[in-house]
Amino acid sequence: xxxxxxxxxxxxxxxxxxxxxTTLVNYLLxxxxxxxxxxxxxxxxxxxxxxxxxESQDGEILSLANGCACxxxxxxxxxxxxxxxxxxxxxxxxxxxxxxVAEPRRIANFARAEPDLQLNGIxxxxxxxxxxDGLQDPRLxxxxxxxxxxxxxxxxxxCDLVSQVQKNRARNKxxxxxxxxxxxxxNHGRVPPDIIFGKGKAADMTAIETKSQHNHGDIFDHWALKxxxxxxxxxxxxxxxxxxxxxxRFKGIFRSPDATTAWSxxxxxxxxxxxxxxxxxxxxxxxxxxxxxxxxxxxxxxxxAAFQKDQ
Amino acid sequence: xxxxxxxxxxxxxxxxxxxxxxxxxxxxxxxxxxxxTEQELAGWGxxxxxxxxxDKILMPGFVEGHCHLMAGGIxxxxxxxxxxxxxxxxxxxxxxxxxxxxxxxxxxxxxxxGPEEPLVAWGFDPIFLMARRLDKNDLDAVSSDRPIxxxxxxxxxxxxxxxxxxxxxxxxxxxxxxxxxxxxxxxxGELQEMAAMFPIMRRLGINLRELxxxxxxIIDFGKVCNRVGVTTAADLINDLPDEDVAEMTSITxxxxxxxxxxxxLNALAQPVDETRDRALELAHHSTDKxxxxxxxxxxxxxxxxxxxxxxxxxxxxxxxNGIWNILxxxxxxxxxxxxxxxxxxxxHTNGDEAIEAALDALEIAKAKNNRPDLRHVLQHCQMADRAxxxxxxxxxxxxxxxxxxxxxxxxxxxxLTIGPDRATRMDACQSALDFGVTFTIHSDxxxxxxxxxxxxxxxxxxxxxxxxxLGEYEKxxxxxxxEAITLGAAxxxxxxxxxxxxxxxxxxDFAVLEDDPQKxxxxxxxxxxxxGTVLAGEKFQTP
Ligand SMILES: [Zn+2]
Numbered sequence: 001x002x003x004x005x006x007x008x009x010x011x012x013x014x015x016x017x018x019x020x021x022t023t024l025v026n027y028l029l030x031x032x033x034x035x036x037x038x039x040x041x042x043x044x045x046x047x048x049x050x051x052x053x054x055e056s057q058d059g060e061i062l063s064l065a066n067g068c069a070c071x072x073x074x075x076x077x078x079x080x081x082x083x084x085x086x087x088x089x090x091x092x093x094x095x096x097x098x099x100x101v102a103e104p105r106r107i108a109n110f111a112r113a114e115p116d117l118q119l120n121g122i123x124x125x126x127x128x129x130x131x132x133d134g135l136q137d138p139r140l141x142x143x144x145x146x147x148x149x150x151x152x153x154x155x156x157x158x159c160d161l162v163s164q165v166q167k168n169r170a171r172n173k174x175x176x177x178x179x180x181x182x183x184x185x186x187n188h189g190r191v192p193p194d195i196i197f198g199k200g201k202a203a204d205m206t207a208i209e210t211k212s213q214h215n216h217g218d219i220f221d222h223w224a225l226k227x228x229x230x231x232x233x234x235x236x237x238x239x240x241x242x243x244x245x246x247x248x249r250f251k252g253i254f255r256s257p258d259a260t261t262a263w264s265x266x267x268x269x270x271x272x273x274x275x276x277x278x279x280x281x282x283x284x285x286x287x288x289x290x291x292x293x294x295x296x297x298x299x300x301x302x303x304x305a306a307f308q309k310d311q
Numbered sequence: 312x313x314x315x316x317x318x319x320x321x322x323x324x325x326x327x328x329x330x331x332x333x334x335x336x337x338x339x340x341x342x343x344x345x346x347x348t349e350q351e352l353a354g355w356g357x358x359x360x361x362x363x364x365x366d367k368i369l370m371p372g373f374v375e376g377h378c379h380l381m382a383g384g385i386x387x388x389x390x391x392x393x394x395x396x397x398x399x400x401x402x403x404x405x406x407x408x409x410x411x412x413x414x415x416x417x418x419x420x421x422x423x424x425g426p427e428e429p430l431v432a433w434g435f436d437p438i439f440l441m442a443r444r445l446d447k448n449d450l451d452a453v454s455s456d457r458p459i460x461x462x463x464x465x466x467x468x469x470x471x472x473x474x475x476x477x478x479x480x481x482x483x484x485x486x487x488x489x490x491x492x493x494x495x496x497x498x499x500g501e502l503q504e505m506a507a508m509f510p511i512m513r514r515l516g517i518n519l520r521e522l523x524x525x526x527x528x529i530i531d532f533g534k535v536c537n538r539v540g541v542t543t544a545a546d547l548i549n550d551l552p553d554e555d556v557a558e559m560t561s562i563t564x565x566x567x568x569x570x571x572x573x574x575x576l577n578a579l580a581q582p583v584d585e586t587r588d589r590a591l592e593l594a595h596h597s598t599d600k601x602x603x604x605x606x607x608x609x610x611x612x613x614x615x616x617x618x619x620x621x622x623x624x625x626x627x628x629x630x631x632n633g634i635w636n637i638l639x640x641x642x643x644x645x646x647x648x649x650x651x652x653x654x655x656x657x658x659h660t661n662g663d664e665a666i667e668a669a670l671d672a673l674e675i676a677k678a679k680n681n682r683p684d685l686r687h688v689l690q691h692c693q694m695a696d697r698a699x700x701x702x703x704x705x706x707x708x709x710x711x712x713x714x715x716x717x718x719x720x721x722x723x724x725x726x727l728t729i730g731p732d733r734a735t736r737m738d739a740c741q742s743a744l745d746f747g748v749t750f751t752i753h754s755d756x757x758x759x760x761x762x763x764x765x766x767x768x769x770x771x772x773x774x775x776x777x778x779x780x781l782g783e784y785e786k787x788x789x790x791x792x793x794e795a796i797t798l799g800a801a802x803x804x805x806x807x808x809x810x811x812x813x814x815x816x817x818x819x820d821f822a823v824l825e826d827d828p829q830k831x832x833x834x835x836x837x838x839x840x841x842x843g844t845v846l847a848g849e850k851f852q853t854p
Contacts (some may be wrong), residue, residue, distance in 0.1 A: 017638060044579045044586075044637075074550065074580040077505055079520060082513060101635035105488070109506035112487040114513075115480040139620075139639055139664065142632050 007118035008085065010094040010111040011196055014104035014147045015125035016134050020157040022048035023189030024125060025097055029053055029068050031193050038091035039070040040080055042107070043099040047072060081110050081117070093120070093197050101143055105150040118275075121249075121268035123196055124151035125189070128162045128170045135173070145177055152269025153248060154183040155191060180270040182245040184294065185219075192220060194292055198251050198266065221295040223303045226288040230257045237274060239306055240267050246297035252289030253277065265289075315339045315358040316848060319349070322827060323369040326798050326812035336369065338819040341847030346813050363850070364842075368827045370793070371812050372542025372820035372844055373763040374800035376711045377657075377690055377753035380546045380574075383532030384522030385433055385757045389420040392434030392464060396760060399534035401854045410445060417453045417461070429458040429475075429515040433757075436464050445470045446493060447500030460515055464719070465758065467616050469508050470500050479510035504616075524555060529562050529572075537569040538853050539762040540822030540841045543801070543810050545573040547657060547690065547755075548607040550580050551589075556596055556603070563600040569844060569851040571600045571820070573804055575607040575657050579637060583648050590654040599818075599847075602806070605655040607690070608645065609636045611665035614693060614728050615720045619662030621694060627730030632664075639668045646672035646687075651680050655805060656687045657711075663694040663733075670702050677706055686749070688803045693737050694729065697746070700739065704746040709803045712738040714752035714769040715759040721775035735782035740770045740795065744787060751800035752792070764828065767792035768837035789833050821845040823852075 015021045025039055026049065041047055047062055047070055055065040062070045069091070073080035084094055094117070098104050104122045111119035124147045127134075134144050148154065154174055159167060167185070174183050184191065231254040240250055250267040262277040293299030316338045323333040325346060337344040337352045345352050352358070383399060390396055390404045391413045397403050407413045413435065421430050430453070435445070450459045450472035458475040462468075476482060481490055481498045489507030493499030502508045512518070522528055523546070536544050549555070551574060563572050576593060578586045586606060594604030611633055612618020617626060618633035625632060637645070649656055650673075658673075660666045669689055689695070689703070692710040703710060716724075717738055724734040736742070743750040752770050754761045770792045773781045787795070801811025810818050825840035843852040 017640075044582060046582045072581070074577070076520060078509060078512065078518070081509060082518070085513075099637075100641075101638050103634060106504075106506065106634075109488050109504075110509055112485065113479070113481075113490065113507050114510045116510075137639075139635075139668065143635065 004085065004090065004116045007116055008091065008094050009120040009197065010096065010108075010117045011120040012096045012098055012104045012107050012122045013125065013196075014098040014102060014122060014151070015100070016127070016140075016144060016147070017100040018130070019125045019127040020189045021097055021125055024155070024157075024191065025095065026050045026053065027189045027191070028095065028193055028196060029064060029066070029070075032066055032068055033193055035092040035193075035197070036067040036069075036089065037093045037095055038068070038084060038087055039095045039097060040073045040084055041070065041097045042073045042080070042102055043097065044072075048097075077107070077110065081114065085116055095196075101140070103143065103146050103150070105146065108150070119271075119273070120198055121152040121271065122150055123153045123155065124148055125155040125157050126170070126174065126183075127158050128156045128167055128185075129158050131170050131173065148174060148177040151178060151181055152271050153195060154178065154181045156183045156185050157189060158187065159185040160187040180245055182248070182294070182297075184248065192292075195220070195248055198249050198268070219295055221293055221297075221299055223291045223293070223300045224289065225252075225303070225307060226286060228286050230255050231287055232257055233263060233274060236265065237272060240265060241270075241272050243267065243306060244297075244302060245269070247291050247293045247299050247302065250289065250291040252287065254287035254289075315344060315355060317349070317352055317358045317360050318364050318369065318845075319360060319362045320364040320369040321366050323813055324793065324829065325814065326371050326794055327814045333813070336813060336819070336821075338848040341819055343813060343815055343817050343819050345815055364823060367842055368824040369813070369845075370540070370822045370824060370828075371797040372810065372846070373540045373796050373822050374751070374804065374806075374811060375536065375541045375544040375753060375756070375761055375763060376688075376751045376800040376803050377547045377713075378544055378756040378761055379548070380523035380529060380532050381519060382535050382756035382761055383530070384525060384528030386531060387522075388462070389416065389430065389432040390434050391416050391432045391461060393436035394760065396434070397538055399531035399538075401538075410443075410449065413445070413461075414449055414453055417450070417459065421454050421457065421459075424457070429460065430454065431460050431462065431515060431517055433462040434464050435461050435470070444499075444501060447471065447473050447476060447498070450500060458515055460511055460517065462517070465613075465615055466519070467504055467613070469502050469511070471502065471511055472500060475511050475515065476500065478514045481510075523549070526558060526562065529559060530568075533569050533572075535756070535761055537844055537851050538841065539764070540824065540844055541570060541761065541763060542820035542822070542844050542846050543571040543573070543804070543806065544761075545575065545657075545804055547575050548577050548609070549574045551576050551593060551603070556593070560596065560598065560601055564598060566849070568600065569846055571602065571810070571818075571846075573602040573605065575605045576603070578606040578608045578645065578649070578656070583645050586645070587648055587652045587654060590649070591652060602804075605657060605804075606649060607657045607659065608642070609659040610642060610669055611635060611660060611662050614661050614716075615723055617728065619694070620664040620668070621662035621729065622664045622667065626728060628727050630728075633662060635665075639671070642668055643672045643675050647676040647679065650676035650682055650685065650687070653682065653685060655685055657690050658687065659690045661691045661693050663696060663699065666692060666695050666699055670699060670706065670708065673706050673708055674702075683707065686803065686805055691755075694733060695739060695742070696736065697739075697742050700742045700746040700748050703748045709749040709751075710743055711751050711753050711800075711803055712740055712743065712770075713755060714738050714740065714766050715754050717773050717781050718769050718776060719759050721773075721781045722777045722779060725775070725779065725781065736785060737781065738770070739782075739785045740787045740791070741785045744791065749799065749802045751795050751803050753800075762837070763796040764839050764841070765837040767796050767828075768833075770795065771833050771836060789828060789836060792836075793828060819845060819848040
């Protein structure tokens, strides 16, 4: 086994059959922004990749022209993660498309435990139109609840197909099951890759800009801060942990007051990670952070205030 | 014409009601020509009389209906179980009866390893965890620098030393489910479930699936079977890629390979249509000693791991319900497609909710297309109630009950997982008999040791590790249990016309026993000694 130089960020995409996972996966593969995404499908259906994206097929592995790849996980998680970590060329992002009955927390646990993986978050996609039907089947109720309650990012899909009343009902139901995460309304599985993957690798934050995110960026707002300040780890953890759920993702790198150690910080949903950067690639003792949220929630104001108050 | 051999035995238990006992069996071309007295056989002409079994008991070769090829390969690790075991090469491993003995065994093994090898042990029994739990400090005393991993008998837990923890960076409380934390606030070495075990297994090269694939492992598996009188065994989940099928075909076709091996395709590793097509294709690769074409569908998890799908009122200790591996709706589709195509299904169902989902799926499939030629089997089927057995009867569905569980996990089920009411009706062999459900009993080796006579003992006595009797009513008689491990299992594998009883035309496959299971006290059934086996008339004395 050869350890990776930097941990592979892993995102678990969960959601029921028909909730739009497949459409979302295809959308992300089309908008990979130069990242090599490896998709592992934890289901036994056919690999759900749009025909025109596929460049070649080698046994169980589909290769895409843009450097991404997709393969089936079979039934064995051990084998699947072992294969993903050996995969050549090494991917930049690992996206697990969990089966409709999978408990995403169990899959996410692999990334929490394995040093060569880093949990980028659990994304759960819910069908606004028939979410309530799903919550009727007593055999599946607990699975569905688990998928929603363990999510760091909740996507309410097919919002164009439902009335405002239906949408509100779905939102209330989601809030009952998970009030730490603010659901994002989407249509046709279209969501900026930034939301799903965060921005690049945690330790590689040298090129932060708030350029407009294609054309799906309208409803999202970016915030960035670059500062010569040093941050005390625990204080920063407190600040970031108490950010409201309208901040969908927050990440950054910072130097602690002794100025010798550098850290990365990453928040998605209510989940905050702080990890030491062994060999920081940035020489200057500065810190920088980015966040993404919904425009309507004015996250910039919230963040400015948080960083003014505490630091 | 090839010759005829007659084995003379002290007694032959035939499982053929027309002639329950015999003293002689005649064999020609690897098949049973006749059974009876010497005079009754004389009419078949000249024969060689073989008297090597004249003081032994012959039975139909035992049939293990649910185990895994890994049961052979696992022996490359050091055994630290509570029960005495014999490895494939005949080495006797006395059970270790205390934590001290476990550590002693580990020290002995450690001393024999090369400088770079990790120490991996298996079979650690939960009985050791009653007083206090094994932790990293215990294992650090065995070695502070060599990585050590002790895999528990259920394969869902392991305990490792500090050197292993360090390899995976498990040095502080990282808030990860499954990494147990000790009183000092750091990981204490106990790791629960695959996610927490994966980083260690990956770094120590412990790959359980590979354990079942290698040539030596398949050969060792044959030896494991031979020691306990098994001549037909079903490997109950396999991805069966072409290269593995070729290897299995080559190994099993050797005259020295002592068993008929069945291997069931993992139905959830590819789309439904591919599963169907592959299963039908594999059936064409079957030989006399390698049978393919059946599939395995895993619906839920395990009761002891709290991952089985159970109905109201749920777990006795309030733990949340378990996991589905397949949506009930998808199961309905899969089962219908495979049933229509004529593919036999072995459906893993531990909890009663999973059993219900599987029976519903089979009902839908059979209402459309009954296919009486197929026998589908609920594997484990541990929590089935009597209504579910009645439904199995109506649908013509078989059960393979996990009798060994009564002994190994029965106490835990009674006290913790499902409580007394449901624990006392687990693995309900008598109910299967009551409602005429074709059934067998199994070991799921290496989860519990393969030994059909021990499995039969479990079904007869229903005794747990602590000595509690788990449900008097569901006990069956010795004869019923012997039928379950021969003809019953053969029926669930759709091989009852070929093996499972001593009858004219069937394969001359026998278990050769030193003691008479019908004469020994039922509580001693597990102590019947096995001499070895006969496969297609060839003797395989256990070395
Ligand atoms: Zn099994």
